[in-house]
Amino acid sequence: MQQKIQLRLQPNEAGNENIVREFIADTLGKSYNQISGYNILKKSIDARGRQIFINLTVNAFIDEPYQQREIHQLFLQDVSHSLHSVIIIGAGPAGLFAALSLIEKGIKPIILERGKDVKSRRRDLAVLNKEGIVNPESNYCFGEGGAGTYSDGKLFTRSSKRGNIDKALNTFVQFGAEEKILYDAHPHIGTNKLPQIITNMRKAIIDSGGEFLFGKKVIDFVIKENKITSVSTADGNSFSADSVILATGHSARDIFELFFNKNILIEAKPFALGVRVEHPQEIINQIQYHCSTEELEKKALPPASYSLVEQVDGKGVFSFCMCPGGIIAPAATNSGELVVNGWSPSKRNNPYANSGMVVQVEEKDAINYFNKIKNKNSYVKNNALLLMRFQQEIEKKCFAAGGGGFVAPAQRLADFTNGKISSSLPQCSYIPGLASVDMQNVLPGFVAERLKEAFKQFGKKMKGYYTNEAVIVATESRTSSPVRIPRDGETLLHPQIKNLYPCGEGAGYAGGIISAAMDGTKIAENIAAKFY
Ligand SMILES: Cc1cc2nc3c(=O)[nH]c(=O)nc-3n(C[C@H](O)[C@H](O)[C@H](O)COP(=O)(O)OP(=O)(O)OC[C@H]3O[C@@H](n4cnc5c(N)ncnc54)[C@H](O)[C@@H]3O)c2cc1C
Known part of the structure; x- marks a missing residue:
């Protein structure tokens, strides 16, 4: 029984x-x-x-023999001679899961990825962290596995309506993740383990007859009779297939520009922007568990995390992508722009706890901002790229405030809320370094004022959180895509281009690894249903 x-x-x-x-x-x-x-x-x-x-x-x-848990594995077909092929632009979770699901259905994927394989990508990340030089094609957002590879690998999602979460988690286990992700309420994989899992996925795609091409930055499409007939890459090649899945992520600004310039329908999409806050992990453990970091192991507890949200003056202020035992990473894709994000290893055993702390941004906020700084050239009313330009503007301001080389502007938490420049900054996990600045002058006013109020409120919810031992680092700006690429609710096709499937986070249909993976699967299943 x-x-x-x-x-x-x-x-x-x-x-x-x-x-x-x-x-x-x-x-x-x-x-x-x-x-x-x-x-x-x-x-x-x-x-x-x-x-x-x-x-x-x-x-x-x-009173019956124990049976091990069954892992639901994808059955991958040989697609080398498939009658149908689909181009997938981008090898993030959306693109990879789309490819695996197409193969499951007997369709050949051709993946075009602008970046490098996970191993080569790691070298570029080291140069970025140590020398402050970013490779615009290979960084924390671009390259094999997408933005999800060198992340915390948190696999928690609230998007159960978007697809089959269990199937996505089982697929991660099939390719090497630990089984505990199937039952942990807040599963995570860790930066040290993700690259091997992504590599295993690539090998399976190639072994099944799919194509997986690196250094293929898509720069244009040829469109005839409302269909993409070929896709051009920066190295002068072009590719054709029955359909195209666009899974280029939230940082592919050149793709958004391309759509805009070709008059292909896109829309501005609200997103969130703010800072990353870092506390000693010890403080968070004491607040959440009433015990020291040393005692954690004895008590068999993982490093503590938190999730905070507050409405301030009509806008949501919330914690985002909290990384216990983590590191703050330079997540920019271009020189001259400063973006931070967070990651942690599987054991989450670094001495710091970091989290994004962000404020919702809508079109009217960006319009007010540009009006105030009298930079009216930067936007046009009803411009689909308005929020992307706003995001970019703040990232540039942060880069300049840090003084270059991805040194990030920073301030102690209580100093920030009290309007005082920090005379010194605490130790921080962010490798390129910090510069003490008045964040009030760096962040847009509507963001800074709400963050100040929210930090005080969070201090009441979590006694000890509001402290000068914590530091805020700017800017956390790539929380989700500032652009939506529309698609039909049923066919999932772009309303103007009859073989283009906008997919994943960049198109506005996902907000994390699992939801992006599920969106890739959903599109692949939709395509297969049309063919067979
Ligand atoms: C440091 C960091 C930590 C994160 N931590 C977590 C976490 O713990 N949990 C979580 O759920 N989410 C996390 N995220 C967010 C998560 O990674 C994304 O939500 C997810 O990767 C989105 O998947 P995607 O496939 O839609 O896009 P992406 O992962 O962004 O992949 C897009 C891919 O397209 C490629 N591409 C872009 N433009 C082109 C082009 N023109 N031609 C060819 N290829 C192109 C890119 O190189 C990239 O590989 C983190 C992100 C970062 C940066």
């Missing part, structure tokens, strides 16, 4: 298989030996009270 039961355990009990079996036996009124094993279905931490509990939902095997 198998039975699903819920258990509430102390953290070190939950990590011990024998103890969990004892609890299962007690709960079911059975003997220990009658429980042959169990599979965890859900695991979450309840740290609301002074005592911390782990909530486990398990499937227990009683």
